[in-house]
Amino acid sequence: xxxxxxxxxxxxxxxxxxxxxxxxxxxxxxxxxxxxxxxxxxxxxxxxxxxxxxxxxxxxxxxxxxxxxxxxxxxxxxxxxxxxxxxxxxxxxxxxxxxxxxxxxxxxxxxxxxxxxxxxxxxxxxxxxxxxxxxxxxxxxxxxxxxxxxxxxxxxxxxxxxxxxxxxxxxxxxxxxxxxxxxxxxxxxxxxxxxxxxxx
Amino acid sequence: xxxxxxxxxxxxxxxxxxxxxxxxxxxxxxxxxxxxxxxxxxxxxxxxxxxxxxxxxxxxxxxxxxxxxxxxxxxxxxxxxxxxxxxxxxxxxxxxxxxxxxxxxxxxxxxxxxxxxxxxxxxxxxxxxxxxxxxxxxxxxxxxxxxxxxxxxxxxxxxxxxxxxxxxxxxxxxxxxxxxxxxxxxxxxxxxxxxxxxxx
Numbered sequence: 025x026x027x028x029x030x031x032x033x034x035x036x037x038x039x040x041x042x043x044x045x046x047x048x049x050x051x052x053x054x055x056x057x058x059x060x061x062x063x064x065x066x067x068x069x070x071x072x073x074x075x076x077x078x079x080x081x082x083x084x085x086x087x088x089x090x091x092x093x094x095x096x097x098x099x100x101x102x103x104x105x106x107x108x109x110x111x112x113x114x115x116x117x118x119x120x121x122x123x124x125x126x127x128x129x130x131x132x133x134x135x136x137x138x139x140x141x142x143x144x145x146x147x148x149x150x151x152x153x154x155x156x157x158x159x160x161x162x163x164x165x166x167x168x169x170x171x172x173x174x175x176x177x178x179x180x181x182x183x184x185x186x187x188x189x190x191x192x193x194x195x196x197x198x199x200x201x202x203x204x205x206x207x208x209x210x211x212x213x214x215x216x217x218x219x220x221x222x223x224x
Numbered sequence: 225x226x227x228x229x230x231x232x233x234x235x236x237x238x239x240x241x242x243x244x245x246x247x248x249x250x251x252x253x254x255x256x257x258x259x260x261x262x263x264x265x266x267x268x269x270x271x272x273x274x275x276x277x278x279x280x281x282x283x284x285x286x287x288x289x290x291x292x293x294x295x296x297x298x299x300x301x302x303x304x305x306x307x308x309x310x311x312x313x314x315x316x317x318x319x320x321x322x323x324x325x326x327x328x329x330x331x332x333x334x335x336x337x338x339x340x341x342x343x344x345x346x347x348x349x350x351x352x353x354x355x356x357x358x359x360x361x362x363x364x365x366x367x368x369x370x371x372x373x374x375x376x377x378x379x380x381x382x383x384x385x386x387x388x389x390x391x392x393x394x395x396x397x398x399x400x401x402x403x404x405x406x407x408x409x410x411x412x413x414x415x416x417x418x419x420x421x422x423x424x
Binding site: 038039182184185186187188194197198199201202203204205206208209210211214215216218220 | 410
């Protein structure tokens with residue numbers, strides 16, 4: 025999920041940016057960011073599919089800003105997703121510190137949820153309508169959702185890079201918490217996309 | 225690679241047998257063990273390919289018998305691979321304790337190597353002829369080979385089961401030790417087979 029020593033300069037930890045290189049290299053991503061070039065590969069299909077299916081996103085506080093504690097003391101309180109974040113739908117941020125929603129360009133509104141994962145799920149499900157709710161990360165938010173039985177499906181984007189430490193997706197889960205069934209495998213440049221149904 | 229609390233009763237640790245269920249369920253494996261039934265799936269192709277390509281196997285002492293220390297004190301000194309082990313080619317066992325080779329039925333001879341991974345590699349390469357040398361495990365033997373730059377290719381058989389602890393394949397490797405390039409992905413029942421070329 026991330027390399028060692030996460031910081032504001034390296035939100036994904038040392039070397040962690042390599043985990044997302046396959047996204048940034050796609051034709052789809054480049055077009056959305058006003059760049060030409062790039063090849064249309066199975067990676068593009070995976071990104072388009074996720075965009076089409078997702079109606080709301082849930083993320084942890086650190087995925088939003090990298091900070092913790094009160095918002096007044098967070099040097100990155102506006103988040104690092106820029107003026108037009110790549111979500112284009114409602115995003116629900118798990119935090120212990122209440123705050124008014126933040127509206128960005130392109131249809132992304134960040135709503136800050138202080139009542140825990142259950143409330144975030146309810147709000148996100150209502151906002152998503154017929155579409156899916158994506159638990160984007162970080163690892164801790166995903167683990168909370170898995171432990172609480174809130175996850176129907178896991179999509180792994182397995183990139184062959186050894187970071188020598190950092191954050192693991194499946195840490196802290198007991199053997200009885202989650203059962204997985206492999207439902208789809210896509211081979212793409214530099215990444216294997218693995219989809220699992222969660223059963224309990 | 226294995227679940228927690230490995231023992232003679234549970235050589236792959238608690239729950240670890242689940243990692244190999246895909247093998248035991250194949251038509252190929254069943255036929256080799258005198259059983260009928262089973263479906264011929266991509267898992268069978270993976271097993272046949274590995275059998276065809278492999279001319280010699282290297283493994284750690286614990287993968288051979290689960291024991292450690294002198295052979296006189298190892299209650300499982302004859303190994304747990306049975307009278308006709310599934311290798312059918314020379315096997316080189318890494319150990320600190322010298323011992324005469326053990327010959328089993330069906331073409332499997334276990335040779336015990338006390339001079340370290342470099343010597344095991346040399347002997348296995350000579351025995352394999354034109355075929356490949358397989359570093360079968362455990363994790364420690366594989367990590368030694370990876371660190372020493374002896375591995376050309378990794379084939380992962382990724383089974384969707386959470387064991388809640390145990391032995392990790394890529395533990396203890398620095399970021400510079402290994403670079404991987406995804407070269408093949410096979411979707412099969414209950415397992416994703418991922419092949420990587422190792423570059424440094």
